[in-house]
Amino acid sequence: MTEDRKKDAREKITLGGLVVKAGLRQADRAFLLGVLLEAATIRVGSAEHHRLKAKGGMAFQRERMKSAELTEAGSPVSAGSEKSNGE
Numbered sequence: 001m002t003e004d005r006k007k008d009a010r011e012k013i014t015l016g017g018l019v020v021k022a023g024l025r026q027a028d029r030a031f032l033l034g035v036l037l038e039a040a041t042i043r044v045g046s047a048e049h050h051r052l053k054a055k056g057g058m059a060f061q062r063e064r065m066k067s068a069e070l071t072e073a074g075s076p077v078s079a080g081s082e083k084s085n086g087e
Contacts, residue, residue: 019032021059021063022059039052
């Protein structure tokens with residue numbers, strides 16, 4: 001597999017993981033695409049963009065805190081490798 005194909009596959013896996021993290025594993029594809037198309041109309045830097053980015057950032061932070069608590073409790077779950085800025 002070429003480096004470009006590996007990078008593309010990893011990006012798709014990561015994006016799929018976001019759908020699962022959002023609790024939308026069971027949502028149908030048309031709904032998901034509709035949601036994403038709506039999100040694509042939000043202007044970067046707008047109040048709505050900031051609100052949604054903050055909401056996503058808080059979800060990542062909650063996940064990191066939960067992972068850290070499990071790790072401290074002796075669980076084999078690692079803290080994960082999400083970027084701190086939620087991107």
